[in-house]
Amino acid sequence: MDKPAERRLQDRRRAKPSLRKGRLLHVRSGLSAEKTLLVRIGIVIVLLTLVIAVFWFDRDGLRDNLDDHISFPDILYFAMITVTTVGYGDIVPVSHTARLIDAFAVTPIRIFIWFIFLGTAYELVVQRIVEEFRLSRIQKQLQDHIVLCGFGHSGFIAAQETVAKGHPADRVVVIDDSEDRIHLAAEAGFVGLLGDATSEDTLIKACVGKAKAVIVSTGRDDTTILVVLTVRHLSAATKIVASIKQEENIKLANLSGADLVVSPPRIGGYLMADAVETSHATPFLCDLMSAGGKMVLSERRAEADEVGRTMAEITGGMVVQVHSHGRNIPFTERNRYIIQAQDTLLIISPPGDGKIPSPAHPL
Template identity: 85%
Template sequence: MRKPAEPHIRDRRRTKPSLRKGRLLHVRSGLSAEKTLFVRVAIVAVLLMLVVAVFWFDRDGLKDQIDGTVTFPDILYFAMITVTTVGYGDIVPVSHTARLIDAFAVTPIRIFIWFIFLGTAYELVVQRIVEDFRLSRIQKQLNGHIVLCGFGHSGFIAAQETLAKGHPGDRIVVIDESEDRMHLAAEAGLIGLLGDATSEETLVKACVGQAKAVIVSTGRDDTTILVVLTVRHLSTAAKIVASIKQEENIKLANLSGANLVVSPPKIGGYLMADAVETRHATPFLCDLMSAGGRMVLSERRAEPGEIGRTMAEVPAGIVVQVHSHGRDIAFTERDRYVIQPNDLLLIICQPPPAR
């Protein structure tokens, strides 16, 4: 199994769920950390050789304060202390040409080498320490949160709707292998974890064991089922909602441990078929499913004042279905069925007022 990518944690600033225009290009380097370090060491070595060559060909403009003779070891020594800005003063440029070379040729090389040193130290040491610290701090606060595996188009809409339903962004963890998608997640106010959702290590970092729910929308049925299996292995309590494209894979997702399987092509087919014969049914259903619609479809426990009443007598909205002790009470029973304690009501009502 390949090693999962290192986590990339977003800046935890509060932002609106809408996306802002950010950096245009996000490119993941194809080099490993070892190869990156080797390439940068090679660049530094070439630059040092260039400085040595420049000083050697202009050695007549240098003066050795000790013995008056400038040898190749002296040039090598002078190049090293010049690039590192140490400068003991035992060898100095005395001619105008040597001073101009030092000012306009060696100084830019010196600055560039220091940028390489500082950038490498940040990428390979400091950044990892900072991200590990931030990840540890975030993990301590994660409990009863939502994990979203896959941040494609469906995952992004799911995240937007989750935010619109009142879930805070710092309690939604997004896992994806795309850096630009992680940038979008961060801009939407979510916690982004760059990595492979099928990896147990990545899911542990997302604290799946303490999660309230896991939404799996990877775009591939085989990957989704593998993620569901891994999540269920790590958590028996988390509710798993999986997006499956092919109908024959729905059963596999259920057997893998998914609590609920959603098939976007199937739902889309229903809506398009209704749109052929009706004009307003499809827009109404889409409005009903959206958190920002004029009416919302919610699921909740029966309140004390509703127990003992029929479905039609509930004043808070239109009860379209009741789930009672393992059976579903259809809308056709609304005038006969009496609501019992612990019944789950599926009710169409007005959305709560905006905060």
């Protein structure tokens, strides 16, 4: 996450404890299960070797009740049964030194090895079962949710605006490969999913097939396009909104399956150019795009009582554009164009003054 967004989340967390925390849908450790297991096996081997070495150098303090002779296989055998606390009594420490070594050197190693065994069993078996149960339970609740791929500065703003526009925070699934960002997303009330957004497995866990929309803002155009391709492969109907920086990559994102491509540099350029010649246009446009502004820009299907009227005759806001059967009807036609059934209206209105969007065509 960019520093400004991260600071805002951390400052808000310090200032006031969150009353509604999000959930971590799936958080992995830094090492894979195979690497974790290999590391712990290596630690156990080192500790067992240390125990064997200690008993071998102090073998005179041990007694074999069978043949009264301590060989290396006897030391290996005694080390194993001592560490595993089996203890058959056929080999026993008889000297004070051997008993002190067993009490103060071998016993802590034995306890540490058992902690490794129990921790590994919990992490690789019990914890995985618990995580799979939590994963399936949360997935059952995900329907018409929003999947946000990338929780950088743009992704953070997109998530905030999505909630401000009325979408529940616990229906926003944030995917990122940074564990810190995922925990920050959960602190902000979202569902955090740690993983690679280009991976089919990760996207399936996020239930992209049942999502209302997928917002892709990874910060890299190549990664964004790959995510778009993967999402479109998994779901032909899910709406995909992609953030693209380079002009030449916009066409590629569209061809990859994005329904709408947003170019922050282009939008920023437009706003800065307007700010040169005007003093109020840029603040108004920014206010218009924000859910917390004095005016809101909304999109909805035409109601039955609006069909047959002109754009200028619509109440509850100003219709600035109509999308009709693949055509965009501009504001200049507001006194001539007659609204038809199934038209989509783009309306500027005060917050709460517009009509409720039709469920058949969500915003």
